[in-house]
Amino acid sequence: MIGLISALAVGLLLLTALAVFALRQGSTARDIQAISEFPADPRHSGEFGVCPHEFVARIFSPEDGQFISQTHAPYLKRLFLHERKRVALLWVRQTSRDIQQVMRNHTDTAKQAADIRFRTELSLFLTYVELRLMCETLSLLITTVGPPRLERIAASVHELSQQISCAHEAFVKSSSGTATDTTVAS
Amino acid sequence: MLDQFIWWGSIASEILLLVRGWQTKLVSRYAAFYLYIVFVLFQSCLRLYVYHWQHSLYRYIYWSTEFVSIFVGCAVVFEIFRVGLRAYPGASHMARNLLLLLFLAALVAAVANTANDPRWWAEAKVTEIQRAMRMVQALSLFALVLLFLHYSISFGRNLRGILFGYGLFVAGSVIWLTFAYTGASRFRNFWSYLYPFWYDICLLVWIGHLWGYRPNPQSTESAQFERQYERIAAATKKRLQDARSYLDEAIGR
Numbered sequence: 485m486i487g488l489i490s491a492l493a494v495g496l497l498l499l500t501a502l503a504v505f506a507l508r509q510g511s512t513a514r515d516i517q518a519i520s521e522f523p524a525d526p527r528h529s530g531e532f533g534v535c536p537h538e539f540v541a542r543i544f545s546p547e548d549g550q551f552i553s554q555t556h557a558p559y560l561k562r563l564f565l566h567e568r569k570r571v572a573l574l575w576v577r578q579t580s581r582d583i584q585q586v587m588r589n590h591t592d593t594a595k596q597a598a599d600i601r602f603r604t605e606l607s608l609f610l611t612y613v614e615l616r617l618m619c620e621t622l623s624l625l626i627t628t629v630g631p632p633r634l635e636r637i638a639a640s641v642h643e644l645s646q647q648i649s650c651a652h653e654a655f656v657k658s659s660s661g662t663a664t665d666t667t668v669a670s
Numbered sequence: 671m672l673d674q675f676i677w678w679g680s681i682a683s684e685i686l687l688l689v690r691g692w693q694t695k696l697v698s699r700y701a702a703f704y705l706y707i708v709f710v711l712f713q714s715c716l717r718l719y720v721y722h723w724q725h726s727l728y729r730y731i732y733w734s735t736e737f738v739s740i741f742v743g744c745a746v747v748f749e750i751f752r753v754g755l756r757a758y759p760g761a762s763h764m765a766r767n768l769l770l771l772l773f774l775a776a777l778v779a780a781v782a783n784t785a786n787d788p789r790w791w792a793e794a795k796v797t798e799i800q801r802a803m804r805m806v807q808a809l810s811l812f813a814l815v816l817l818f819l820h821y822s823i824s825f826g827r828n829l830r831g832i833l834f835g836y837g838l839f840v841a842g843s844v845i846w847l848t849f850a851y852t853g854a855s856r857f858r859n860f861w862s863y864l865y866p867f868w869y870d871i872c873l874l875v876w877i878g879h880l881w882g883y884r885p886n887p888q889s890t891e892s893a894q895f896e897r898q899y900e901r902i903a904a905a906t907k908k909r910l911q912d913a914r915s916y917l918d919e920a921i922g923r
Contacts, residue, residue: 488848491805495844498808501815502837508819509830583913588822590906595821597899600760602767604903609820611910618917 543572544631565630572631573623580619587612676866677718683873684711687880694883696828702749703832707876709742733796740803743836747810750833753886754818754825760899761821768813776806801847808840826886831879835872842868 542548552564590608594600684707691697697704713735720731751769755762780802815837818825825833846865 491801491844491848494805494808494812495841495848498812498815498837498841498844501812501819502834502841505815505819506834508822509824579913579917583910586906586909586913590902591821593902594899595758595761595823597760597902598763599899600763601899601903602764604899605764608903608906608910611907611914615910615913615917618914622917 543568543575568631569626572626576619576622576626580616580623583612583615583619672863673866676863676870677714680866680870680873681711681714681718683870683877684714687873687877690877690881694880696880696883699883700749700753700828700832700880702745703836706739706742706746709739713739733800736800737803740800740807743807743840746832746836747807747814750811750829750836751814754823754829754833757886758821758823761817761823764821765814765817768817769810772809772813773806776809797847797850801844804840804843804847808844811837811840824887827879827884829886831876834879835875838875839869839872842872 548568549561549564552561555561587608594605687707688697688704688711691700691704691707716735717728717731720728751762751765755765811833815833817823842865846861846868849861
């Protein structure tokens, strides 16, 4: 039974991948044109921190929420939560787009590099997936819980990301160690 | 009546595809693909003959030609990989490693299955073995499509048509063989019409995309990035680490 389900899943996965590929083939040319229209934007060179640091640190902070609560005005509190959620979502989406742009810049050049390394590419891809997952999780949590109440959940997401990061660094160290060994041996 | 219509329809489509391939000289550009079409045409005519005049042999001929067509189809997958990534040595290197990993994983899975049940090879039905082979082919195509998506590889109309048509056919085969394997006669009856009809749709996709020659978009910058990969990868790693610390700064506290 498991064999049948996995066979069906493989068939459907291939159909889905082909459909996505068909859609993307049409949009690739448009994407290239859109990117070249904004060469001076610092985000397109893959630099982060366009948003001021104090602002970023404050998005998930409960302090502003506590201050608004002291006014005992329910309308003001609702308005604050609504606006804070919008700002937080906008920030996460922007960060996610920046990460995509960095990876796109990389793949555009790496696909033509004759001396590409499979392990390095795999490691970069895993980091990219991890960061995208972080952004998606944050978006979901902001939508459901709201930024001011996110602190505790965000802390656990952070802890999880730290664990993934440690595992990733161990992987990178082991792969670079192997690469050094190979270089020495050759 | 319907099965005869589908049968003759596919033979006519295959002949049309070959004639157009010959006229537009696409035959020399995509030799493996047109070899596959020639084989399928020969297979269709042979089956038609055996079905009408040597019916007792039909089952044997059907499954043996199906096996050969899987191997000829592997050449089509290789051609998609070779032509599509010709201008991208980096992506080509990644695809080679990815396919090698995939075949190794399939080999390990096959050995593990045989070790668990040594009689499997002796007792397995033809459909089971064929389904396993088609699944490996489907996974290879899936991995290639993911790689094309990841590296934003753009295809010309001809190669895109070959990939879509063959991908649709392989996905349909995996699904059809899964239903054939369940053994429910009602499903089998339904799929025995749908499967050849599905193949006719794939033929129409090929005819539409291979009607005239359309070149693949060529990269002009390949030489520029040679020997610079380590530097590019290090820069990307640094930027992704910046992104992580940027996210951590917001939620880490």
